[in-house]
Amino acid sequence: MKDHPEALLHAKLNCETGRLHWRELERHFARGAVVKVAPGMDLVEVAVRFAQDDKPTIEAWLEAGRIDRAATEDAVVWQGRQSVFWAVVVAPWVLVQEIAPAQND
Template identity: 60%
Template sequence: MNDEERTLRARLNAETGKLEWPEVERHFARGAVVKVSASLDLVEVAARMAGDDVAAIRGWMEAGTLCRASDDDARIWGARRPLFWAVVAAPWLLVQEIEYSDAP
């Protein structure tokens, strides 16, 4: 990994944060939410997307560990109100569920 890649990962790591469903929902409405499996490192995925690493992205998509959020996902998230780790890899918002909330 070169200095530019390390800098990108450090920046993306600093930009990650926890979001609740209502904050994610706005991005879902514009079709910009990508689900990242808990088996993947969120920052690594964001870095690969920012670097346009087509091979890695395709591999994750084929494995089912990376995909655009679906209407079914939105219905489930709306009912369960999970908390997410999230980071932007423009134009996408990458999310990983981290816990459930009992919020109404």
């Protein structure tokens, strides 16, 4: 893997993902650090692009609405249904992807 730093980074970030409940995410939302990742996107791949500061890719995803900073409206919905997320930290950001409510159990 030494020859493939991106693969090593991908593996590292994959190991750092975990489930996070809204109540644990709320404080990160309050400081404006939550980025929501659209369903169907590879959360770890998004994290790799953030870690590599791949601005063109990140900007394209922002423009396409595939990623976005979490808004107050999101927080209201997440609070109401006590959402659960897959999350990974790429400081200063917490990247999250909501787990479908039926899968939260």
